[in-house]
Amino acid sequence: MSLIRYTKAALLGAGLSLLISCSSAPITENDPGQMFKEAEEEIQNDHYILAVERLKSIKNKFPYSQFAPLAQLRLADVFFLQETFAEAASAYEAFRDLYPKHEKTPYALFRTAKSYFKDSPSQIARDLSSAAKAAEAYREFLRKYPSDPQKDEAKSDLLLAEDMLAQKEKYIADFYLKAGQPKAARTRLERAVQLYPETPTAKAAQKRLEEMNRK
Numbered sequence: 001m002s003l004i005r006y007t008k009a010a011l012l013g014a015g016l017s018l019l020i021s022c023s024s025a026p027i028t029e030n031d032p033g034q035m036f037k038e039a040e041e042e043i044q045n046d047h048y049i050l051a052v053e054r055l056k057s058i059k060n061k062f063p064y065s066q067f068a069p070l071a072q073l074r075l076a077d078v079f080f081l082q083e084t085f086a087e088a089a090s091a092y093e094a095f096r097d098l099y100p101k102h103e104k105t106p107y108a109l110f111r112t113a114k115s116y117f118k119d120s121p122s123q124i125a126r127d128l129s130s131a132a133k134a135a136e137a138y139r140e141f142l143r144k145y146p147s148d149p150q151k152d153e154a155k156s157d158l159l160l161a162e163d164m165l166a167q168k169e170k171y172i173a174d175f176y177l178k179a180g181q182p183k184a185a186r187t188r189l190e191r192a193v194q195l196y197p198e199t200p201t202a203k204a205a206q207k208r209l210e211e212m213n214r215k
């Protein structure tokens with residue numbers, strides 16, 4: 001055999017040996033722990049699309065593994081980091097529905113509220129359903145987990161969300177007053193006072209009611 005032919009044969013044999021050895025190595029796609037680790041690395045490197053693919057793959061392929069709930073939670077976190085807050089809220093709620101007794105359920109509830117809060121518009125004339133959902137979720141969180149480390153932040157956000165909702169009531173009341181409908185305006189002001197009594201706007205609404213009573 002010539003030297004050239006011998007060298008080619010040797011390289012081919014080495015290549016086959018490498019393929020055989022690689023085929024016997026652990027495959028990442030069959031290891032949810034390794035997949036989750038890789039997803040975490042992608043998150044740390046801001047490679048969110050790749051992270052989402054990994055996390056969804058874990059959920060689909062290993063729904064009963066210990067990494068399935070962690071993948072669901074981190075998927076919600078990735079949506080939150082991407083500032084797609086409506087998707088984040090939905091993903092956190094899905095975690096709570098799927099794993100109601102998980103140790104991370106308080107965190108998921110807090111993040112549900114935070115996502116809705118972040119998704120709320122800055123203009124009170126717009127739809128404030130996200131602010132209402134945020135307030136509802138924060139109240140539930142504070143009721144169920146009053147000693148949670150996130151309680152102070154939850155209270156602060158809740159007050160802001162409720163004040164936004166109270167402002168909406170006062171905004172509508174002002175519209176009714178300008179339209180010459182004081183009875184409808186009074187109803188809205190009373191709602192602001194009754195539903196959101198701790199807010200600055202509720203105090204302003206109460207003052208407006210007192211002025212109306214004096215007339």
